[in-house]
Amino acid sequence: MVKMQTNNVVRVKFKDSKRYIFSSKPFTFQSFLECVAKKFDLPTLDVKVFDDSKTEVDEEAFRYLLTRPDLGVLEIVIPGTANIDDSLSSSSLGDTEGTSESDDTAMLIRSPPEKNQAEERRLAKMIEDILKTSPGGEKVINEYARTKGLSDARRRDMVKILVAHLTNEHGLMTGRRQAAWRRLSPHRDELLGGDRVLTGTSCLEETESLQGRAAWRRPSPYRDELLGGD
Numbered sequence: 001m002v003k004m005q006t007n008n009v010v011r012v013k014f015k016d017s018k019r020y021i022f023s024s025k026p027f028t029f030q031s032f033l034e035c036v037a038k039k040f041d042l043p044t045l046d047v048k049v050f051d052d053s054k055t056e057v058d059e060e061a062f063r064y065l066l067t068r069p070d071l072g073v074l075e076i077v078i079p080g081t082a083n084i085d086d087s088l089s090s091s092s093l094g095d096t097e098g099t100s101e102s103d104d105t106a107m108l109i110r111s112p113p114e115k116n117q118a119e120e121r122r123l124a125k126m127i128e129d130i131l132k133t134s135p136g137g138e139k140v141i142n143e144y145a146r147t148k149g150l151s152d153a154r155r156r157d158m159v160k161i162l163v164a165h166l167t168n169e170h171g172l173m174t175g176r177r178q179a180a181w182r183r184l185s186p187h188r189d190e191l192l193g194g195d196r197v198l199t200g201t202s203c204l205e206e207t208e209s210l211q212g213r214a215a216w217r218r219p220s221p222y223r224d225e226l227l228g229g230d
Helices: 029-039 059-066 084-099 104-108 114-132 137-147 152-170 175-182 187-191 200-211 221-227
Strands: 009-014 017-022 048-050 073-077
Touching: 009 029, 017 029, 029 059, 114 137, 114 152, 137 152
Parallel strands: 009 073
Antiparallel strands: 009 017, 048 073
């Protein structure tokens, strides 16, 4: 049996796969690349190697790293494909976007899935416009801009403003539309502060108490847009 020395074994990562690379002889940089290509079935030896600190490793650095007991995991990247820099950039960008919401419309958006961001922002802008053009709406916006939150009383004021606007523009709502209101989640729950004061159920009760039990009297593209189009 061949006794493996430290410089005969290297841990390697390629994409989401990690493997040990063994050799019966001490590795050279070229023999290491050949073993990696064979182990991961790579189509080329034209690859880049990075250490745990995301520093590129060349032949000289490879020889040095083999002498260290804390070699760590070497990562293989094929140039022209998704690489370490891309991964770091996208990760950093995601962190930045998740904490950069500073407009008043952020009251409606709390880290939405990327594919829904445009829809979330459109809905946020729509409701912000309602608040800006309705009596009492500026107080809601100003309080949120000042405190990044809403008091219980102000949050209820906001619900009443939105309900009054929808009632005035599109008629009244019956219990048959309860499911449609629930479909406003998570937009509605984010708007109402999540579990702090008004949950989806209490929002529905508040809405029904203000609007009554009559049916919405006419179809409206604007209403359907808010309620998901059913």
